[in-house]
Amino acid sequence: MxxxxxxxxxxxxxxxxxxxxxxxxxxxxxxxxxxxxxxxxxxxxxxxxxxxxxxxxxxxxxxxxxxxxxxxxxxxxxxxxxxxxxxxxxxxxxxxxxxxxxxxxxxxxxxxxxxxxxxxxxxxxxxxxDKVPFPFLLLLVSGGHTQLVAVTGIGEYTKLGGTIDDAIGEAFDKTAKMLGLPYPGGPEVERAALKGDASRFALPRPLHGKPVPDFSLSGLKTAVRQEALKIAPLSDEDVNDLCASFQAAIVDILADRTRCALRLMLQKGLKPNALVLAGGVGANQAVRRVLHKVAADAGTRLAVPPPxxxxxxxxxxxxxxxxxxxxxxxxxxxxxxxxxxxxxxxxxxxxxxxxxxxxxxxx
Structure with missing residues (x-):
């Protein structure tokens, strides 16, 4: 050709x-x-x-x-x-x-x-x-989309799970706005999280452990708001700790839901050649780190395009x-x-x- x-x-x-x-x-x-x-x-x-x-x-x-x-x-x-x-x-x-x-x-x-x-x-x-061959598992996380999709060819896409409310990128942006951080919120939350204590606030991990790899972010977002209201007015330290706790919850949710989708693919007789991370949230370094481990534990690799x-x-x-x-x-x-x-x-x-x-x- x-x-x-x-x-x-x-x-x-x-x-x-x-x-x-x-x-x-x-x-x-x-x-x-x-x-x-x-x-x-x-x-x-x-x-x-x-x-x-x-x-x-x-x-x-x-x-x-x-x-x-x-x-x-x-x-x-x-x-x-x-x-x-x-x-x-x-x-x-x-x-x-x-x-x-x-x-x-x-x-x-x-x-x-x-x-x-x-x-x-x-x-x-x-x-x-990355020259990834079919089949592979796609984790698409952006401001408008959160999906786990089995990709077996061009035009051959099976959605294994997705969000039932907010997209993850949307949750980042709304959390940033709630805490007074500039738009776009994703990078701002990530920067603040680097300076924060992720263990300070006990935030929920919705749908964690469920057998279908769906996501739900609205409850997590509400929990951040409730914690912020309890301690208002917020100091810079408060904002950093809330961002760190929120990002830690997102990372845990992504890891759990992706493991579930990888298991589901194997149950269908498909060994993924890679876990592919796509969408704007794929630029988040904490997300990348945990998904490298998830892929390695599943015997495959993480493929992430440059930011x-x-x-x-x-x-x-x-x-x-x-x-x-x-x-x-x-x-x-x-x-x-x-x-x-x-x-x-x-x-x-x-x-x-x-x-x-x-x-x-x-x-």
Missing amino acids: SDLLLLGIETTCDETAAAIVRRRGDGSGTILSNVVRSQTEAHAEYGGVVPEIASRAHVEILDHLIALALRSAGITLAQVDGIAAAAGPGLIGGVIVGLTTAKALALAANKPLIAVNHLEAHALTARLT ELCTDNGAMIAWAGAERLARGLTDDLGTAPRARWPLGEVEGANSSAPGAPLPGAAG
């Missing part, structure tokens, strides 16, 4: 991104350019992402970023083999901007369009960075597009943007129905 050059476009939340990736015939890949513009400052005063502001920002800058990505890679649009864009899930206004732009470019340049599932892009990034590829970016979209194009999977210009698009509904090359489940696994 010959090399493929893909342009990737990402606009599902508050990062506007474009990238060029080369996928070689042997399945390896190289990032030729990866341009990301964050909107953090625009949303900081609101303590979270404002969809209307995000959409306008994508419109204003996306064309420039695409031109910059092409120029940085030293190629023209005519040289790419396909144009990939995140078609969901995400904030629908942003998704529309990116997908519509990709459609226009594909039509003008007569190139195939690949409508990429944003979650699939996170799932497949470790195949670009700039854990958060939203165009390279992951381009790579997922290349993986799909290499298998003959393309989309027509009538493809609709989707605010919600579960991984289990992603079509694959080896199944007549999207998201073919594991034998005996829950959907």
Whole structure:
């Protein structure tokens, strides 16, 4: 198979991104350019992402970023083999901007369009960075998603567990806001936790030990609030100790739930070649450390893309597009943007129905 050059476009939340990736015939890949513009400052005063502001920002800058990505890679649009864009899930206004732009470019340049599932892009990034073969267990933890997924091929994703309320990244951000820390909250909580005493507050570990690897974070978040109210007004030491205790609880929950999912995969007759950590929370060093141990205890390895590829970016979209194009999977210009698009509904090359489940696994 010959090399493929893909342009990737990402606009599902508050990062506007474009990238060029080369996928070689042997399945390896190289990032030729990866341009990301964050909107953090625009949303900081609101303590979270404002969809209307995000959409306008994508419109204003996306064309420039695409031109910059092409120029940085030293190629023209005519040289790419396909144009990939995140078609969901995400904030629908942003998704529309990116997908519509990709459609226009594909039509003008007569190139195939690949409508990429944003979650699939996170799932497949470790195949670009760490050459992880199928099957593997994906732990996706971000501001909007917390899932454990058995990945057995392109378009072959079985959700083993997920959050029943808040995503872990959302819990980090809300805890930070509650304690008066700046947005985005995840890195701020991690920094404060380094200076705190994780044993000071006895916080709950919801669903710990349960046989299905689901998550629940709302009770933990409420417990942090209750402890903060008891000792208000908070000193810097109080904030650091609360952050350390909260992060310790998150780490314990992730370790327990991931062990449960690894056991479930083995029960299905699948030995994972890796535990893949993806999403913005994957940049947290305490999370990485505990998951290295969890993977080693299970006889596998932890694969984590570098921090700039854990958060939203165009390279992951381009790579997922290349993986799909290499298998003959393309989309027509009538493809609709989707605010919600579960991984289990992603079509694959080896199944007549999207998201073919594991034998005996829950959907």
